[in-house]
Amino acid sequence: MGKSRKHKFLFVLLALFLLYGFWLGCNLLRFKTYGDSSLPASSREIKGAYHIHSLFSDGRKSIDEIAKLAARRSVDFIILTDHGHPNVESLAEQGWKQGVLVLAGSELSVSRGHLVGLGFDVPSRPFSQNAEDAVSEIQSAGGFSIIAHPYSKVSWTWGEFIDYSGIEIINANTFLKKNFLGMIPYLPAFLIKPKYALLRMLKSPERNLRKWDELNLIHPIYGYFGVDAHLLYGPLLDFLHLHLLLPEPLAEDFGKAKDQILTALRKGRFYNAIDAAAQAKGFRFWAEAGQRRIPMGGVSRLLSPLSIHVRATFPFSKEICLIRNGKRILHSREDNLVYEAKEAGIYRVEVYLKQRSPLAEDIPWILSNPIFIRKENP
Numbered sequence: 531m532g533k534s535r536k537h538k539f540l541f542v543l544l545a546l547f548l549l550y551g552f553w554l555g556c557n558l559l560r561f562k563t564y565g566d567s568s569l570p571a572s573s574r575e576i577k578g579a580y581h582i583h584s585l586f587s588d589g590r591k592s593i594d595e596i597a598k599l600a601a602r603r604s605v606d607f608i609i610l611t612d613h614g615h616p617n618v619e620s621l622a623e624q625g626w627k628q629g630v631l632v633l634a635g636s637e638l639s640v641s642r643g644h645l646v647g648l649g650f651d652v653p654s655r656p657f658s659q660n661a662e663d664a665v666s667e668i669q670s671a672g673g674f675s676i677i678a679h680p681y682s683k684v685s686w687t688w689g690e691f692i693d694y695s696g697i698e699i700i701n702a703n704t705f706l707k708k709n710f711l712g713m714i715p716y717l718p719a720f721l722i723k724p725k726y727a728l729l730r731m732l733k734s735p736e737r738n739l740r741k742w743d744e745l746n747l748i749h750p751i752y753g754y755f756g757v758d759a760h761l762l763y764g765p766l767l768d769f770l771h772l773h774l775l776l777p778e779p780l781a782e783d784f785g786k787a788k789d790q791i792l793t794a795l796r797k798g799r800f801y802n803a804i805d806a807a808a809q810a811k812g813f814r815f816w817a818e819a820g821q822r823r824i825p826m827g828g829v830s831r832l833l834s835p836l837s838i839h840v841r842a843t844f845p846f847s848k849e850i851c852l853i854r855n856g857k858r859i860l861h862s863r864e865d866n867l868v869y870e871a872k873e874a875g876i877y878r879v880e881v882y883l884k885q886r887s888p889l890a891e892d893i894p895w896i897l898s899n900p901i902f903i904r905k906e907n908p
């Protein structure tokens with residue numbers, strides 16, 4: 531290569547590099563999380579990160595280190611899910627740490643894929659490798675099961691529906707691995723504004739949502755956003771949250787507080803949110819039939835009148851979508867939505883952010899759990 535051609539080549543390379551730096555810099559400067567995380571939510575709404583691995587399986591930090599990071603990020607609780615049948619070491623570490631409630635279940639590798647068991651007592655012998663047997667053993671030990679990342683890493687093979695309590699709709703670790711090539715231009719962002727890079731990494735969870743709607747027609751099952759953290763704990767603890775609505779403020783006593791959280795999860799009294807894009811606290815979804823209020827996760831007979839309510843009072847623009855049996859029936863950019871339900875069905879809500887955001891437009895920023903309206907008495 532001649533000297534002048536070499537210079538030209540280096541000049542083009544430098545120009546491209548500067549252009550790239552300018553493009554990324556502008557994007558990072560413009561990025562902000564909407565809403566104010568320091569504003570207290572109601573004492574009955576708490577938020578936490580679910581699906582976390584520690585040194586007790588393939589995670590990179592100890593539980594104490596993870597709890598310390600969580601305490602700096604205004605999460606009320608974290609749920610560890612170390613691999614094991616169950617992972618006894620991880621379960622033994624539960625308690626209040628650094629002001630954060632640390633709960634643990636286990637992620638089991640079973641015949642159909644990965645299954646998260648929560649809320650069980652340590653069994654006298656290991657849980658089965660067979661999916662159906664493991665679900666019933668977890669249940670006999672007082673717990674409940676969630677299908678983890680059904681379409682990635684280890685895909686779930688679907689058999690007859692058994693008593694699963696939940697299914698993961700978003701699993702952050704999955705996207706991190708799947709979209710690694712597409713993420714290369716954003717890699718420097720992980721050092722400067724990791725939340726921006728994580729938001730860019732997400733893709734629409736459409737396939738999981740369709741399957742969830744299909745399963746709900748057979749049996750109530752609740753949707754979860756999980757971080758599946760093995761590293762990048764700080765940014766991931768800030769990224770996706772379960773927002774639980776409790777009948778009473780969280781107890782100080784560990785045993786009571788643990789019960790409150792597990793009960794809310796068992797009953798579907800929670801919604802999911804990508805809080806890194808915008809703070810979702812304050813979102814509400816419920817139904818009213820006369821004097822009766824039916825909460826998220828609740829079941830009711832179709833009464834007349836029966837109204838469905840959504841409250842999404844946020845100081846930025848968003849779109850509420852009301853969904854019945856998997857189909858969008860209504861959308862609104864207002865803060866409140868009221869719908870007179872004349873038909874039975876499985877009603878749930880997705881909220882999309884309509885402000886400039888690295889979160890793609892086809893990813894629900896908030897995902898509620900359903901309210902089940904039956905023709906007959908439940």
Ligand SMILES: [Zn+2]
Pocket residue numbers: 637644678679683
């Ligand atoms: Zn897994």
Ligand SMILES: [Zn+2]
Pocket residue numbers: 581583611637758
């Ligand atoms: Zn996992």
